Amino acid sequence: MTRSFRIAFKVAVMLIAAVSAVLIASIILWMIGADVGATFYTICVVPLTNSLHLTEVLIRAIPLCVIALGITVAYRSGIINIGAEGQMSIGILAFTGVALAFPDVPRPLLLPTAFIAAVIGGGLWGFIPGILKARLNVSELLSTVMLNYIAAQFYSLCLRTIYLDPAEQGLGAAGTPQSMRLSENVWLDRISGRLHYGIVIALVLAVLIYFLVWKTTIGFRMRASGSEARAARYGGINVAFYVTLAMVISGAFSGLAGGIEIAGVHRRAIEGVTNNYGFSGVVVALFGGLHPFGILPASFFFGLLIYGATLAPSRVGVPANIVQVMQGVIIIVIVTAQMVLSNAYLQDRLWRKLQGMRKKEA
Amino acid sequence: MIEMLVNMLSMCIPFSVALLLASLGEMFNQRAGVFNLGCEGMMAMGAFIGMLIPFSAGGGGAVSQWYNVLGFIAAGVLGAFLGLFFGVVTVTFRAPQGIAGIGLQMFGVGTAGTLFRHFVGGTQSIPGIPDISIPFLSSIPFLGDVFFSHNGAVYLAYLFVPLAWYILFKTPWGLKVRAVGTNPRAADSMGINVSRTRYEALMLGGALAGLAGAYLSIAQAKMFSDTLISGRGFIAVALVYFGHWHPLQIMGGALLFTFAQTFQTQIQSMGISFPYELAVMLPYILVIVVLSFTSRNQTTAPTALGKPFNREIRT
Numbered sequence: 206m207t208r209s210f211r212i213a214f215k216v217a218v219m220l221i222a223a224v225s226a227v228l229i230a231s232i233i234l235w236m237i238g239a240d241v242g243a244t245f246y247t248i249c250v251v252p253l254t255n256s257l258h259l260t261e262v263l264i265r266a267i268p269l270c271v272i273a274l275g276i277t278v279a280y281r282s283g284i285i286n287i288g289a290e291g292q293m294s295i296g297i298l299a300f301t302g303v304a305l306a307f308p309d310v311p312r313p314l315l316l317p318t319a320f321i322a323a324v325i326g327g328g329l330w331g332f333i334p335g336i337l338k339a340r341l342n343v344s345e346l347l348s349t350v351m352l353n354y355i356a357a358q359f360y361s362l363c364l365r366t367i368y369l370d371p372a373e374q375g376l377g378a379a380g381t382p383q384s385m386r387l388s389e390n391v392w393l394d395r396i397s398g399r400l401h402y403g404i405v406i407a408l409v410l411a412v413l414i415y416f417l418v419w420k421t422t423i424g425f426r427m428r429a430s431g432s433e434a435r436a437a438r439y440g441g442i443n444v445a446f447y448v449t450l451a452m453v454i455s456g457a458f459s460g461l462a463g464g465i466e467i468a469g470v471h472r473r474a475i476e477g478v479t480n481n482y483g484f485s486g487v488v489v490a491l492f493g494g495l496h497p498f499g500i501l502p503a504s505f506f507f508g509l510l511i512y513g514a515t516l517a518p519s520r521v522g523v524p525a526n527i528v529q530v531m532q533g534v535i536i537i538v539i540v541t542a543q544m545v546l547s548n549a550y551l552q553d554r555l556w557r558k559l560q561g562m563r564k565k566e567a
Numbered sequence: 568m569i570e571m572l573v574n575m576l577s578m579c580i581p582f583s584v585a586l587l588l589a590s591l592g593e594m595f596n597q598r599a600g601v602f603n604l605g606c607e608g609m610m611a612m613g614a615f616i617g618m619l620i621p622f623s624a625g626g627g628g629a630v631s632q633w634y635n636v637l638g639f640i641a642a643g644v645l646g647a648f649l650g651l652f653f654g655v656v657t658v659t660f661r662a663p664q665g666i667a668g669i670g671l672q673m674f675g676v677g678t679a680g681t682l683f684r685h686f687v688g689g690t691q692s693i694p695g696i697p698d699i700s701i702p703f704l705s706s707i708p709f710l711g712d713v714f715f716s717h718n719g720a721v722y723l724a725y726l727f728v729p730l731a732w733y734i735l736f737k738t739p740w741g742l743k744v745r746a747v748g749t750n751p752r753a754a755d756s757m758g759i760n761v762s763r764t765r766y767e768a769l770m771l772g773g774a775l776a777g778l779a780g781a782y783l784s785i786a787q788a789k790m791f792s793d794t795l796i797s798g799r800g801f802i803a804v805a806l807v808y809f810g811h812w813h814p815l816q817i818m819g820g821a822l823l824f825t826f827a828q829t830f831q832t833q834i835q836s837m838g839i840s841f842p843y844e845l846a847v848m849l850p851y852i853l854v855i856v857v858l859s860f861t862s863r864n865q866t867t868a869p870t871a872l873g874k875p876f877n878r879e880i881r882t
Binding site for chain 2: 233236237238285287333337341342344347348350352354355358359361362365366484487488491523524526527530531532533534535536537540541543544545
């Protein structure tokens with residue numbers, strides 16, 4: 206079987222997933238009596254029509270890409286990280302904490318320090334489910350979900366107490382729970398509109414992850430632990446260590462995504478920054494075929510869907526939740542289609558049929 | 568002191584019903600070898616449809632109790648349908664169950680949210696179902712308030728606990744469920760249809776998850792919102808581990824977790840000031856702690872849990 210055949214196969218999986226998501230979403234849109242064509246036009250085409258919309262799409266693609274890269278590392282190591290939402294919140298708290306504590310430190314020092322804090326914060330939140338999985342066999346699916354809820358509560362606790370903007374303090378319940386505007390020393394510069402240089406960070410990280418996972422020993426060991434833990438252990442790989450490491454890396458990426466989001470877009474910690482990116486990141490990672498170079502276009506596509514969905518309520522009267530429906534369908538169809546299509550017999554049969562057709566033509 | 572205890576207990580019992588039903592459903596799924604992480608999504612759908620029927624009948628005002636019953640039935644049917652769908656994905660197509668469950672959760676929560684915004688709009692309340700005080704028994708001091716003064720669904724849900732035990736351990740179907748979850752190959756060679764049994768267990772589990780959701784919206788909160796379920800589906804999954812796949816232990820777990828969930832209201836009523844967020848965190852922290860202690864040594868776990876069965880492949 207040729208390489209191009211395998212790639213075509215993967216693309217086929219994605220196409221099936223996209224088509225069924227559109228179909229099921231259409232059924233739901235039809236149920237609520239919306240104009241199906243106009244809705245998809247608003248979600249998928251309108252954001253591409255002018256440069257302001259396009260920058261908004263890219264802004265959403267940046268955290269999706271960074272989070273999906275982290276999730277890929279974990280997934281390839283045999284551990285599913287659905288806790289990116291919580292890891293991102295903790296990353297934001299760490300980033301903001303540093304920025305609030307040292308507002309006067311010059312930028313070349315403060316910005317990297319704040320990013321490192323975000324990485325450590327997220328990594329720590331990823332370490333908990335990682336070590337629990339490796340040492341105590343706790344299902345990472347459950348522990349990461351629970352840590353999401355814990356992080357969300359901790360986040361709003363911090364925003365209401367120690368991080369609270371002094372301007373909001375006197376207002377009591379009427380005030381907005383948010384931090385004060387952060388010092389300019391932790392801002393990421395903007396390119397156009399709200400689009401910021403985080404996009405460069407995301408691209409660099411994609412290349413970095415490609416080399417880490419596919420071209421280094423550590424990456425090989427992580428992938429070995431993920432694909433067959435018993436064989437890896439027999440080969441002398443410390444599976445528990447590499448599974449935990451993968452989860453720490455995954456959490457660190459989510460934390461960093463939070464830091465980038467604050468430095469580039471919001472410039473203060475506020476409710477709703479995570480915006481479900483943690484769960485969407487899982488979809489992006491799967492849709493991108495769990496490979497950095499697939500994730501780049503996938504994160505653009507989902508950035509488009511997420512931004513398009515924000516336009517839908519006002520333009521066609523469709524709730525933005527429709528994008529969550531599509532994401533759920535996409536996950537289910539991708540894992541199902543992969544199972545069906547990864548059947549070696551089926552692949553082989555298809556490959557032979559194609560070969561036969563080619564011979565006949567010749 | 569005794570009065571406080573009575574208040575606490577009589578609050579925990581009705582609030583524990585959603586967790587109890589959902590985790591009993593999940594128990595049947597897992598006993599049959601299917602790990603259903605989509606429970607949260609099924610509950611969301613059940614909660615939405617359960618609330619929609621009495622709401623559209625009465626527009627938020629008083630309605631005949633039969634509409635509430637109809638809401639419960641619709642939620643159960645919808646849950647069973649989602650269970651069937653999950654069966655197609657995980658049993659027939661043998662997709663990895665964990666990640667497929669996450670997909671189902673997103674699909675369920677997303678669809679419920681979308682339809683809710685269209686058919687109901689904002690926060691709308693419904694009258695809910697009244698409390699039924701059982702004659703004579705409810706006038707017993709202490710016990711009467713704790714056990715015999717709740718709404719009708721509470722009694723039915725708790726009656727289901729021994730029934731679930733009976734179904735699982737004393738009926739031929741329960742034996743089949745346990746067989747396909749423990750050793751599907753052996754069950755298959757004895758002529759049990761593994762896929763069919765798993766489908767049936769998933770439908771029962773889905774129906775219970777749907778009912779649990781409907782209980783939350785009809786009887787407990789008397790409304791629907793995006794955050795109504797807030798992780799109860801996932802806690803229900805964890806409760807199954809905690810209860811060692813046994814109905815009675817799961818009931819104990821459901822009460823314990825409900826206590827943790829209502830902890831915030833409890834301490835407020837005692838007049839102790841405690842950060843609200845920390846109190847809300849408590850059940851989630853408890854899940855992680857409990858899983859850390861119970862996950863290592865799982866001799867009671869169904870051995871085929873999470874493993875798709877394929878007759879054609881030797882294992």
